[in-house]
Amino acid sequence: MDNAVEINKYSYMDKYQKKVNFLTPEDNIPKLVSKVRVFNEENKVKYINLIDEKILTIYLNSQEVLTALTVCDYPEYLAVGFMYNQNIISSKAEIKEVEFNQELSAVVVRTSKETLFEAQNVKRIKTSGCAMGTVFGDMFNKIKPIPKQNFKKYAINDIRNLVKEIIGLPSLYMEAGAIHGSVLCERDQILVYMEDVGRHNAIDKISGWIVLEEIDPTDKILYTTGRLTSEMVLKAISMGVPILVSRSGFTKSAVHLARKFNLSMIGRFKGKRFLCVSGFERILL
C-alpha cells in the first residue's frame, strides 16, 4: 500500500474546485438554501429562505462513530475534523481514504491500521460503557497546552477588520439565518469560512480542512459566531489554534480551560468592544 498516492485522494480543495486557502460558503448558497411558504403576524403569505439539515452517518472503517445533523456541504472535512478533535485519529498519515456516499448519506474514514478507538470500543462494550463518555476522556488525554513562545502578536485592529470582513461576506447566515459560522484566518487573511446548523460541526469542518490540507495551525486565529462553551474551547485547543474569538459570550468552564491550556480567548467581540479572558500576551492593543 503506497500511502503517499492514496493520500492524494484528499485533495478536496481540487474536488470542490476551490483555490487552496480561500474557501467560503458563497458557492454553496444556491444548493443549500430554498424558499418556504409561511404566514406572518398579519396572516399574509411570505416566502422565506431556509437551510436544510441532512442526517449524515460517520464511520471509522466498519465502525459507526456518529450520526450528525449537518448542511452536508463538506462531509469529508466534517468526518475527519470530528475524529481529529475527539482524538480518534491523530494525523493525516493514519488515513488511507475518505469516501462520501451521497445516496446512503454516509462518510467513511478508512485507516491503514485498526485504530485505538476501534480496539477500545470492543473493550468498552464488554464493560457496558458508552462511546460518548469515554470520548470526553480521550479528548482530555490528547490536548496539550498551546506554546507561549515564538508567537508574532496579532494587532487588535487587524482582528477588528477581519471580523468586519467576515460579517460582510455572503453566507448561509445572511441568506437563511439559523446557522453558525467558524472562520480560520492568518494575519489579515480569511482562509476558510465554514457554516453549519451546529457550532461544533462548523469548527470540526475547519479542523478537517487543517488536517487534510496539512495546514500549520500555530499562527492562525479562529473566529466563531457561537458561544464559547467548554466543548468549543476543547476543540480549538485540540486543533492547536492559539487565538479564539467570538461575537458571543462564554461559560466559566470555557474560561477555565482556555487559561489552563494557554489559549488566547476573546468574546463578546462587537464593533470596538470585546472582553479578553486569557492569553492577552498574543494580542497587541
Place this chain on the structure above:
Amino acid sequence: MDNAVEINKYSYMDKYQKKVNFLTPEDNIPKLVSKVRVFNEENKVKYINLIDEKILTIYLNSQEVLTALTVCDYPEYLAVGFMYNQNIISSKAEIKEVEFNQELSAVVVRTSKETLFEAQNVKRIKTSGCAMGTVFGDMFNKIKPIPKQNFKKYAINDIRNLVKEIIGLPSLYMEAGAIHGSVLCERDQILVYMEDVGRHNAIDKISGWIVLEEIDPTDKILYTTGRLTSEMVLKAISMGVPILVSRSGFTKSAVHLARKFNLSMIGRFKGKRFLCVSGFERILL
C-alpha cells in the same frame, strides 16, 4: 416491590421545595453564577458573571447512556426527559427510582424491568452499531402526529404577553448570558422555565418535569430562545406539546417535521412580529 411508594421518591418539586406548577431559574442564580476577572478593549479589569458547566453522566440502570455538559440544576429531570424524548423510556410507570450522586456527578434512572434499549444495545454492540445513530431511529419510531381536534385555540396576544413576561423574569441569561431557555406555559401562565448551556438540555429538563410530575402536555405551549432545528422539533413532538414558539429562526427540516406531525410552530417571535410555518389553526389572531 411497591411501585406506588417508590414512585413518591420523584416528587422533586418537594425536594426542590418549589410550588408545583411554577419553577423558574431565580433561586438557582446564586448557586450557578460566579464572577470572573477579564480585560476589556481598554485593557481595564472587569468582573463579569459567568455560568459553570458540569459534566454529568446519565445511566439507565447499569448502562451509561450519555455524558452531558449541563448547569446541573435539575439532573433528575434532565436524565428522565432525555430518555423519554429518545424513546428509551415511555412513561413514569417504568421508572423505579432516579438517583443523583453529586460526588460522582452521575444520575441513574432505575427501571423495574430491563428496557428494550438495554436489550437492543447488546445486539447493537455485536453488530458494531452505535447508540447515536440508532437512537435517531428509535425517536422516529416513537413520535406520532399531534391530534388536531378538541383544542382550545391560543390567542396570539396571550402568547405575546407570555413572551414578554418570560423575557422579564430573573434568569441565568440575564445574569450571565451564554445560555438557552425553554419555558412551558398553560394559557396565560408560566409553569416551568428551564435554562441550560445547550438548547436540548433545557427542553429535556421540561420533558422530565412533564413525565415525573405527570403533567398533561396536550394543552400546553412551549417557548424556547434557541433556533428551531429538527432536533428541537422532534423533542417537542415527542413530548406531545402542540405549540412551539421561538424568538429564533428555523431550518427547512424543522418546518417539514412540524408540518408532518401537526405541530404548530411559530418562529422569529419578537415584539409584534412573528412567522408561523405550521398549525395556524391552533392560533387566534
